[in-house]
Amino acid sequence: xxxxxxxxxxxxxxxxxxxxxxxxxxxxxxxxxxxxxxxxxxxxxxxxxxxxxxxxxxxxxxxxxxxxxxxxxxxxxxxxxxxxxxxxxxxxxxxxxxxxxxxxxxxxxxxxxxxxxxxxxxxxxxxxxxxxxxxxxxxxxxxxxxxxxxxxxxxxxxxxxxxxxxxxxxxxxxxxxxxxxxxxxxxxxxxxxxxxxxxxxxxxxxxxxxxxxxxxxxxxxxx
Numbered sequence: 001x002x003x004x005x006x007x008x009x010x011x012x013x014x015x016x017x018x019x020x021x022x023x024x025x026x027x028x029x030x031x032x033x034x035x036x037x038x039x040x041x042x043x044x045x046x047x048x049x050x051x052x053x054x055x056x057x058x059x060x061x062x063x064x065x066x067x068x069x070x071x072x073x074x075x076x077x078x079x080x081x082x083x084x085x086x087x088x089x090x091x092x093x094x095x096x097x098x099x100x101x102x103x104x105x106x107x108x109x110x111x112x113x114x115x116x117x118x119x120x121x122x123x124x125x126x127x128x129x130x131x132x133x134x135x136x137x138x139x140x141x142x143x144x145x146x147x148x149x150x151x152x153x154x155x156x157x158x159x160x161x162x163x164x165x166x167x168x169x170x171x172x173x174x175x176x177x178x179x180x181x182x183x184x185x186x187x188x189x190x191x192x193x194x195x196x197x198x199x200x201x202x203x204x205x206x207x208x209x210x211x212x213x214x215x216x217x218x219x220x221x222x223x
Contacts, residue, residue, distance in 0.1 A: 010080040011087050021069025024176050025051050025062045027200050050083040115178045118217035121148030132172030137163045140214055162210030178220060185211050
């Protein structure tokens with residue numbers, strides 16, 4: 001698995017990213033929007049972000065399902081923009097702002113990922129891509145070490161009460177990505193989700209199952 005050092009430009013901002021060749025465009029956009037706290041709505045309308053590249057054929061929008069190594073190589077410059085309102089078309093000058101050319105890409109092999117769940121005070125579970133797991137209170141209790149269960153019995157840890165007895169969230173693979181579907185409140189790296197929202201998982205993330213809930217560390221690994 002190779003790494004790509006990519007520059008991503010958004011308006012007057014520039015972000016340096018070290019990516020794996022199998023990172024998808026969708027996941028890259030999601031992480032940048034999250035990390036940089038970019039607006040998800042403008043003028044009451046949802047922003048649909050896209051990544052663009054320049055080559056010898058001109059400007060190209062990268063497909064969300066594309067693995068970045070299939071189209072880019074280290075040193076490339078990509079441009080993040082609202083697909084419905086390209087910022088380089090909004091200069092005070094009436095002429096379109098030109099985008100500098102990027103080098104021609106080299107192809108990288110596609111890779112798939114499994115998913116490890118490191119449960120706080122409990123086991124580490126490795127999921128195959130064909131597996132999914134429903135997380136609820138009984139799932140966490142059944143995968144705790146004896147010391148973790150004893151702390152709960154003695155009333156030393158009431159965090160488990162914040163986890164639903166029914167279905168709280170589900171982790172599963174689809175296409176090239178892993179996702180968490182949040183039936184109840186779930187935090188992914190401190191960002192809150194719920195009401196059946198579906199969120200792609202980054203290579204590493206901390207999940208909190210419930211408000212101030214049970215921590216689970218997620219780690220994606222190549223298979």
